Amino acid sequence: MRGVAVGRLPARWDGLWRRVDDEALDAIVVLGAPGALGPTADSPGNVRFLAGWAPPLGPSGVVLRRGERPVVLAIGPHDARGFRARLGDAADVWQVAGPAALAEMVPPLSRVGVAGLAELPASLADALRGRWREPHPIDAHLHAMRALHYADFADLARAAAAVSDAMVERVLATAAERPVTGAELMVAAEREGRSLGAESAGCWIATGPAPSTTYFEQRELQDVLGKGDRLQIGTTVRYEGFYGQSLRTAVVGAPSALLEEHNHRLISMQDEIAALMRPGVPLADVAARMDELVGAACPYPAKADPFRFQFCHGLGLSYSEPAMRAVSGAGQADPRFAGAVLAEGMVVEVHPNYSVPDLGHVCAGDMAQVTPAGAVWLTSSVRGLARLGDGPGRSRPNS
Numbered sequence: 378m379r380g381v382a383v384g385r386l387p388a389r390w391d392g393l394w395r396r397v398d399d400e401a402l403d404a405i406v407v408l409g410a411p412g413a414l415g416p417t418a419d420s421p422g423n424v425r426f427l428a429g430w431a432p433p434l435g436p437s438g439v440v441l442r443r444g445e446r447p448v449v450l451a452i453g454p455h456d457a458r459g460f461r462a463r464l465g466d467a468a469d470v471w472q473v474a475g476p477a478a479l480a481e482m483v484p485p486l487s488r489v490g491v492a493g494l495a496e497l498p499a500s501l502a503d504a505l506r507g508r509w510r511e512p513h514p515i516d517a518h519l520h521a522m523r524a525l526h527y528a529d530f531a532d533l534a535r536a537a538a539a540v541s542d543a544m545v546e547r548v549l550a551t552a553a554e555r556p557v558t559g560a561e562l563m564v565a566a567e568r569e570g571r572s573l574g575a576e577s578a579g580c581w582i583a584t585g586p587a588p589s590t591t592y593f594e595q596r597e598l599q600d601v602l603g604k605g606d607r608l609q610i611g612t613t614v615r616y617e618g619f620y621g622q623s624l625r626t627a628v629v630g631a632p633s634a635l636l637e638e639h640n641h642r643l644i645s646m647q648d649e650i651a652a653l654m655r656p657g658v659p660l661a662d663v664a665a666r667m668d669e670l671v672g673a674a675c676p677y678p679a680k681a682d683p684f685r686f687q688f689c690h691g692l693g694l695s696y697s698e699p700a701m702r703a704v705s706g707a708g709q710a711d712p713r714f715a716g717a718v719l720a721e722g723m724v725v726e727v728h729p730n731y732s733v734p735d736l737g738h739v740c741a742g743d744m745a746q747v748t749p750a751g752a753v754w755l756t757s758s759v760r761g762l763a764r765l766g767d768g769p770g771r772s773r774p775n776s
Contacts, residue, residue: 407423407438411436608765
């Protein structure tokens with residue numbers, strides 16, 4: 378089995394009970410939205426954390442009861458098979474007819490600790506609240522636990538970074554064989570990621586002499602790359618539940634002096650932030666310093682530039698780990714984790730992004746892992762501005 382070894386799961390179940398530390402609770406119910414919701418939902422990561430897997434298209438759940446075997450709830454035969462293949466005899470897997478059946482697993486008058494309730498459809502969430510007496514939210518406990526299990530996720534982080542690197546390299550190689558459209562590059566990137574075992578391998582792409590935005594749909598990317606055009610790509614990979622990402626920029630022909638200047642600024646920002654990322658440093662301090670660096674480079678006021686947002690985010694079983702959101706900035710931080718500090722092994726995507734007159738949107742992004750000496754880069758494709766030659770088959774790094 379790839380991903381988290383099933384032998385680690387009992388310690389997580391016991392650890393959650395200890396963290397909750399509430400003798401009045403009869404059961405813990407962890408509900409998860411479909412994994413395919415990706416960056417928009419945190420709850421699939423909770424199920425993945427406790428069960429080693431989460432289905433891509435349906436909701437799921439984990440029920441922990443004192444003195445009894447854990448039960449994993451799966452909607453339909455395919456999800457049930459996915460859980461059984463990973464869990465073996467470590468937990469019971471119950472196939473249920475639909476999300477409403479999740480409530481039937483717990484006696485109606487039980488006092489229940491619940492995670493993921495807020496991400497369910499309102500009608501279902503209300504039905505579950507009505508069935509249970511005093512549903513007690515425990516989401517924060519799970520989010521904090523996820524942020525403490527870096528060793529468990531180290532191999533997954535490296536695998537996600539390698540997939541992201543391969544996607545970028547495939548795009549640059551394909552772009553060097555012009556003529557090619559952004560849509561064709563998107564297909565090449567996603568095919569590469571999936572071929573290497575990613576559960577999902579998406580990307581945005583921006584093209585043109587001064588890209589004003591990022592595009593996520595093939596229909597938006599019909600123009601053929603030409604001389605003087607930029608190519609910018611941002612990957613988002615999910616590998617056995619762990620999220621990875623990188624951002625890269627290339628140019629067809631010679632880059633302008635202004636583009637080279639901001640390329641060097643972006644790399645310098647990343648390197649300064651990586652050096653700052655050591656155990657014990659407040660995540661909010663990292664966010665504040667990145668905001669200062671971007672502010673010095675971007676000629677637009679912060680509120681006037683739509684691309685001055687989320688310059689860093691913690692990677693894990695969510696695209697932006699809830700307990701690490703202080704690294705994204707004050708407006709993103711969950712108040713429960715506002716004082717969070719960096720810990721060894723944490724993985725953060727460091728991606729300054731902003732707009733410049735005559736250049737449009739500029740960016741750089743890499744996965745960085747915290748060490749006592751500062752963060753090290755997990756993504757290894759060539760950083761900086763890539764040069765795509767004027768003719769087919771020529772591509773070289775510029776910095």
